[in-house]
Amino acid sequence: MIHVIFQVLMFGACCKAYVNLALNRPAWQESDYSPDWGADKAVDGRYSDRSAGGNQCTISANGKSTATLRVDLQSVVSISHINIFYRTDNAPSPGTYSMRFAGFFLYVSNTTSKDDGYLCFHQIQDKDGTPTENQTISCPVHGRYVIYYNERGNPDVTYPSYYSQYAFNELCELEAYGCHNPKFYGETCAQPCPEKCQEQNCDISGHCLGCIPGYQDPRCSQKCSKQKFGLGCSVLCGNCSNGETCHHVNGTCLSGCNEGAEGDKCQAACIPGFYDRDCRYTCSDNCGVPNRCDKFTGECDRGCQRGWKGGQCDQKCDGGMYGANCNQNCGHCLDDEHCDHINGTCEAGCSPGYDGSLCDDNLQETGFTNIYENTRLDDTSQSEENTMSRNRRRNDTQDDINIDED
Known part of the structure; x- marks a missing residue:
């Protein structure tokens, strides 16, 4: 035996x-x-x-x-x-x-x-x-x-x-x-090296001496793990949309980029003046520093210019406010119209009793109310006298007509 x-x-x-x-x-x-x-x-x-x-x-x-x-x-x-x-x-x-x-x-x-x-x-x-x-x-x-x-x-x-x-x-x-032949392995040297081996070379046991980009493990049979790509799976993916992993070979982001990044591999930050996914939006002209904002959210640098509000400075002042940071009250515009959101002027004029470029001068407080009222009364009296004169002329004319007919 x-x-x-x-x-x-x-x-x-x-x-x-x-x-x-x-x-x-x-x-x-x-x-x-x-x-x-x-x-x-x-x-x-x-x-x-x-x-x-x-x-x-x-x-x-x-x-x-x-x-x-x-x-x-x-x-x-x-x-x-x-x-x-x-x-x-x-x-x-x-x-x-x-x-x-x-x-x-x-x-x-x-x-x-x-x-x-x-x-x-x-x-x-x-x-x-x-x-x-x-x-x-x-x-x-x-x-x-x-x-x-x-x-x-x-x-x-x-x-x-x-x-x-x-x-x-x-x-x-x-x-x-x-x-x-270094492209074959095994005790009879008859087995071809795994196809994903770099230059299709492997050691005597069939383990690759290196993998082509995008693959890993001793026989290069596995794709790169998540968030890695390239030769030796040694390169980190960029900022792909929704945290998705990139293509295991070339690193491209198949669904685009997350906020603040652009390029095929989403490895480049947005250039100044652009934001959001794939840097597709332009920062507002109304930013405190025009066209400068956060590359992720679009929030303006240094606040907003006069007359604008909101993180992206895309809303006019409202609610009776105007000016820097929308913290100034409008005057008394005619028919309660809103003043200009930037400089506070009333385009249609002022409400009765108010004057000034911003319609914020109260005429009563400045002593001009009596003059205004007297002027108004004088105008009313004159109007009444004119009406009475016209009526007398009509009556005289009618009397003349009646005499002629007799």
């Missing part, structure tokens, strides 16, 4: 293996101990003899504070994991070379510089005999260069006492497993 299970496991592992993308690719190391142990030994597929004499391992120069080995995968690929097989001199693990291996860094980069790359692994081991000479390091990223690096003598690092004095790279093999 155990034998059968072992066979099944081996069959599964065999048929789902990734491709070794580093095999026979160009390699470079910072310093050679000898051309016989150059960087190409780390990618030749041979590491059955992991001694110096086996001619299957790289060996860097002695006495160096840094050691670097770089493998060019010759295109950007999708990496699953990286295997490192370090020099052992064919001795059981842990061997005598772990002190040189300890503290190493492993990067994947799209340039020849590790500083531009992604750090897959680094650890300051604190136990003698570590790390083990066989390492499998998960690094599900895209990249072209795999860079092994180690250092000694860094003043910012406290190295354990068992570490070697100098830095070395003595790799017998470096393997980078994954898919050649």
Whole structure:
């Protein structure tokens, strides 16, 4: 039974293996101990003899504070994991070379510089005999260069006492497993990356390395959450109408803008002189500062000009009032008509007993009432005398007619 299970496991592992993308690719190391142990030994597929004499391992120069080995995968690929097989001199693990291996860094980069790359692994081991000479390091990223690096003598690092004095790279093999085409994933590299992945690139497990604008989650299958849009769903929506969320891709407000905002994305405030939704209304000319008002409500800045009232200064003074803030009383206009809402004048004149440009001069109080009344009586008497004279003339005429007829 155990034998059968072992066979099944081996069959599964065999048929789902990734491709070794580093095999026979160009390699470079910072310093050679000898051309016989150059960087190409780390990618030749041979590491059955992991001694110096086996001619299957790289060996860097002695006495160096840094050691670097770089493998060019010759295109950007999708990496699953990286295997490192370090020099052992064919001795059981842990061997005598772990002190040189300890503290190493492993990067994947799209340039020849590790500083531009992604750090897959680094650890300051604190136990003698570590790390083990066989390492499998998960690094599900895209990249072209795999860079092994180690250092000694860094003043910012406290190295354990068992570490070697100098830095070395003595790799017998470096393997980078994954898919050649970064637009596919899976253990057989046959599944296309999700369609909403940015540039349709994903890691070896099918997680997008970034989403196209408007989408999120590891496989970019979800639209941006409310009030967000754009690349990485990182941009806040504008002031859309009624607090609605904007379009998840381009941020436009489909139902227009709330009060005080305008533009397709409602991210621009109303320019001075306009207010309300989509800035569709003009501030009143009657504002204290003409055409200047609150961009949301239209309420005028600095109140209203003379003769006007209301928050938007769109109502004339009424109720017998006029002037600034409508706080002045009209005079006594003829027939109780309302005075001019701005200057208080009575266009049709004054009621009897009142005079002045604003009809607010009481003639009785100013001593002109008797003159007015006397003038009125004189006019009445004269009218009566004229009437009596006309009547006498009519009577005389009638008498003359009667005589003639006789």
